[in-house]
Amino acid sequence: MAVGDRDFDVHNHINTSDRVLGVHIAPPSPPGKFLESWVDMLFIKGFDAGEPIIYLSTDAGQPLTAVLERATYVPALDRAAYNGGDDFLGSARERLFGFINGQTGRRNRQSQGFQHLMLDGHGSEDASADNKALIQSLRRGGDLLNVFGDFPTLRDPRHANAYSPLWDAQLGLWTDKAVKGGLNKRQIDENVVFNLAATRPDLLTGVDPATGEPAPYGSVGVDINCAVIGFTADPPTANLEDPVPNSQFPPR
Known part of the structure; x- marks a missing residue:
């Protein structure tokens, strides 16, 4: 520290x-x-299984990710086993869901993602206790508001015990159709995101982090070490939806 x-x-x-x-x-x-x-x-707000949680980012495997997460750049994280591994044996990673172009607005309850962080969360400024505007913005939801996968309080032992603080980011890019229709709303549950990506590629796709262009939804090799600290209301216990056929929810 x-x-x-x-x-x-x-x-x-x-x-x-x-x-x-x-x-x-x-x-x-x-x-x-x-x-x-x-x-x-300075903790970070997010969601898991429909419930608000807080976590702390310490390290990231890519320079841009380290900047956005206010974490230390550790290139070795990229070599941790293994990209796309999630719940599979031998993988140290769990899945985290971020969004490039969710809605923005400091008082918008649907805001989320990278654009929201930079426009509303003072993402370009150093964090300090004296930066009252930054602190108040984050207190009111100006964080990335990422969605997490497995969590220690989930009722299913497979997913509770599969929790890991090393997260394998799945980055979502809302399509022009979704943005124009106001459908790029805040997401709060892993299965809902997977189902949306599987059934509505006209609304949500993946993104190539090197180009910013649409790509198939899934792991993009962005790794972040961010341990969950706890939940702020009720503990996450179960996903809000069952996975649809052909979604990426394990087992695949």
Whole structure:
């Protein structure tokens, strides 16, 4: 979270994580006691199985992803087993769902995605406790609002036990038809996203992150280490829909 033992930069983050808002170093502990040090962290809002959750991004395998997630760039993450693995044996990755061009607007309850983060969530600014506009924007939903797959509180043991903090991003691109019709709405459940991609490719496709052009929906080799912290209302327990035939929900 930080390097050194003093003079921590929590404004431009020269020697701290981009999500560190404060560093509190305890004085020397008296005999028989242990005084704790701690940091103030900027958590991230998202969704799993229809419920709001919070998580913390620490590392990402690509430079742009690291910037957007305010995480540390760690190229080795790209070599973690394995792209598209999800629940399959030998894979360290789970699936996360992001959207390039969801709706925008700070008070729009349908806003979500990368454009929303940059336009409404002060994504181009350093995060600090003194940046009140950024803090208030994120408090009111200015985050990416990604959708997560497996979660420790899900009732199905297969998916509860398959949780991993290393996420394999599936990036969605809403089509012009969806955008013009106002159908690029906020998504909050893995199965709903899979079903939409499988049944309505006229509304939602994948995207090639190298070109920004439409591509088949699925894993794109974007890896993020972001551990879930908890849920903010009710625990995620079950997906909102059953998977339709030919969706990418495992087993495939």
